[in-house]
């Protein structure tokens with residue numbers, strides 16, 4: 001994400017587009033096929049930002065393809081609008097506006113429900129195009145007579161009519177589309193897109209308004225689709241009604257899967273495979289409609305054996321040949337291994353600490369107050385009437401038997417779940433009922449009991465995601481800004497790497513980290529948001545004895561100048577770290593005191609050991 005060879009991809013794209021008309025005819029590609037591939041490739045650039053980079057699978061892109069196409073075609077054929085490029089841009093804006101409205105509805109749901117909504121909406125558009133709007137769209141006849149572009153340069157006029165002549169115009173459009181898409185995916189917004197794809201829950205928890213970013217990706221994809229739809233009309237001199245069909249959306253998804261999602265060029269490569277196979281099987285072999293049978297088999301084989309598509313497969317091959325390690329897809333990430341005897345990167349006290357949002361030295365008194373906090377899950381009372389206060393600069397420990405309600409308590413404090421009753425004050429402000437993103441932006445966040453990392457990204461990229469929320473706020477549309485140009489980002493990430501002792505592993509994909517390293521990165525994600533109150537939910541869970549010792553050292557170092565609350569079952573470690581300890585039992589505060597008081601408290605010993613007094617204190 002951070003390291004990019006500037007303009008190399010842009011240069012190679014331009015070179016490829018210039019060379020293509022000289023090379024592709026030798027490979028049997030007709031100019032019309034190449035032009036169709038470019039239109040699909042442009043359509044796919046936006047779709048790949050949505051699907052490949054943000055992880056949102058839409059089956060409704062035909063709605064925007066058709067909208068942009070018909071708006072442009074209507075302007076050029078029925079409304080007598082003379083400017084082709086401007087008509088294409090207006091079509092694109094219409095599609096983007098439509099995408100915004102549909103996105104507001106569709107993005108209310110995730111996963112399969114989101115996909116189903118997009119299918120349904122595309123079907124509605126198809127119906128509307130054929131019936132109520134047929135006077136404008138030509139119904140099943142479409143809109144014939146779409147002109148091709150020409151540019152008057154004063155001394156001469158450039159006409160882009162058909163074949164390789166039109167290719168020049170389409171290639172320019174595709175190139176501009178690639179340049180814009182690359183800027184977007186390299187921007188902070190692009191980084192947050194990847195975070196949403198990998199772990200939307202954590203992207204929200206580190207302070208990003210993921211709904212806003214998803215909507216952005218949706219609108220970008222719609223805009224690309226709308227422009228490509230307009231180009232389809234120009235290419236065919238006719239805007240076909242089937243632009244609106246489900247087949248269009250399905251073909252786009254399949255082409256992207258064939259070429260490789262999350263690569264930007266995958267849809268272009270997928271379209272090349274699809275359309276050249278279509279031409280070859282239909283025309284050369286005379287298979288007629290049966291060509292789809294062969295295509296289906298090719299698709300299944302490709303998806304089974306090249307899960308990351310053709311480009312992903314080639315990238316893997318390149319890494320294999322050059323001995324580089326490659327990032328795995330998030331779903332293929334190695335399961336977390338608890339044994340970490342081979343962890344060579346032992347923790348050590350860190351040199352620098354990213355500053356908390358509010359300096360502790362300047363504040364005193366309570367930073368957090370919970371009053372009468374209760375959480376009911378149906379008939380189960382997970383937390384009951386908890387009163388809890390933590391002061392600025394304090395390191396508080398929370399212990400309690402399994403199921404005592406510790407994690408639920410943390411979830412309520414960070415507003416991940418809302419209390420059934422009670423109030424939470426953070427820095428004197430009532431945060432009860434706020435959302436986890438806003439609370440993180442205020443400076444209260446937590447590390448999770450079970451790692452919640454961005455599994456498809458590297459260590460550094462993970463920390464960048466978290467640091468971006470502190471530096472840019474929860475939502476910002478800096479779509480064309482380079483991520484490297486954000487002041488303080490590099491330093492903050494570097495400091496966090498030092499703090500969690502991962503300086504030797506910044507470019508390692510998360511899937512290749514040892515368990516202990518993942519736990520430290522988990523803490524690093526929370527730290528990189530610069531919280532003024534940091535909650536750590538079982539930071540020592542699953543660690544070997546050696547790692548526990550090292551991590552306790554690390555936690556001590558982190559705690560300097562910071563307010564922290566730590567839940568853990570390792571009481572020795574917690575008693576060593578915390579100034580005060582709160583004991584929860586059956587959802588209630590059992591007792592609160594210094595580690596010494598807790599160790600010697602007979603009620604606590606009763607709760608833990610069923611009355612075998614003295615063992616805790618031993």
Ligand SMILES: Nc1ncnc2c1ncn2[C@@H]1O[C@H](COP(=O)(O)OP(=O)(O)OP(=O)(O)O)[C@@H](O)[C@H]1O
Pocket residue numbers: 377380381382400401402403404405406407408409
């Ligand atoms: N989403 C939920 N729906 C229903 N019950 C829940 C939910 N989350 C937690 N609980 C229940 O609430 C109780 C407290 O759970 P919680 O995870 O807060 O305990 P804990 O002290 O963190 O336990 P552990 O130490 O094992 O992590 C448990 O009985 C648990 O089953």
